[in-house]
Amino acid sequence: MSEASVPSFAVIPGTQVADALRGRERRIVDLVEETYRLHGTGDTVNPPSYFLRFPDRPSARIIALPAALGGPAAVDGLKWISSFPENVAAGIPRASAVLILNDPETGYPFACLESSIISATRTAASAALAADRLTRTRSRPRTIGFCGTGLIARYVHRYLTATGWSFDEVGIHDVSAEHAEGFRSYLTRSEAPGKVTVHASAAELIRSSDLIVFATVAAVPHITDPGWFEHNPLVLHLSLRDLSPEIILDAVNIVDDVEHCLKAGTSAHLAEQASGGREFLLGTLPEVLAGRVSPPAGHPLVFSPFGLGVLDLAVGRFVYDEVSHHGELPVVEGFFHELRRYG
The missing domain is CATH 3.30.1780.10 (ornithine cyclodeaminase, domain 1)
Structure with a gap:
């Protein structure tokens, strides 16, 4: 050389x-x-x-x-x-x-x-892409809820609004009231349309949102009631470890890559261990983009991207x-x- x-x-x-x-x-x-x-x-x-x-x-x-x-x-x-x-x-x-x-x-x-x-940019762009492609066979969400209000939540909101999304209401929940208020202030300054509501509990946020973004630092599942998702929302499960296996197994699931997502104690990994198989996975986002997989309506739809x-x-x-x-x-x-x- x-x-x-x-x-x-x-x-x-x-x-x-x-x-x-x-x-x-x-x-x-x-x-x-x-x-x-x-x-x-x-x-x-x-x-x-x-x-x-x-x-x-x-x-x-x-x-x-x-x-x-x-x-x-x-x-x-x-x-x-x-x-x-x-x-x-x-x-x-x-x-x-x-x-x-x-x-x-x-x-x-x-x-x-x-x-x-x-890293925040590619995560937000992936979320915006998935939100668009996964709602083409169901009603376009009009309400969005953010569980976790840090940098990733801010970037996801920016990428959604910059690619044509608007919402009648934006919900917020964070274990820190200070962080929730900071995100509310950011949303107000962004001048994006929609009423901003800070929810006292994750249950309130989830039940009132058609599109839910999990962007927390949770190490183990803390959302455990499948009944909170009975209105069949689209869930962008970006932090990967928020949902219990019962919720994952009750939903239609799309991942970005099967082998990456089913390890390291993710919710999908725990669901595989609980069920003894991978049948709960409908497919991957590349398969959706290629037209080989089309998520059905009438069920909660969870997108879990490990981040490639x-x-x-x-x-x-x-x-x-x-x-x-x-x-x-x-x-x-x-x-x-x-x-x-x-x-």
């Missing part, structure tokens, strides 16, 4: 990431759909995520998501994302992350990007290309030093 083939290395901070993504919600939803379709046709590599846990900090974890994305914007890489829930009490965000992009030809890393924004590393790669590559196109790539000169085999 010649020295000329070694790529430069750039470090892209959160300010540039946010600038590259601002106002591009529809484009990012399309990009996420394209990536899911590539995943559905086998043009990705997305091995299991790796969890680093700490005996002295049981609520904390750091997750490695390696992946490779094919297609016209092929890229390999790794997302390294931490979740430290105790941060919230200290006034800083729970999650922090970086994304490393690798050149598929040489294997050299060519960029490191701040990735909490990328290839989505982070797709959004990260988009950001890199945007920053590079505008001539603003912050390259670290001399990052790769030993480039001659014998000195």
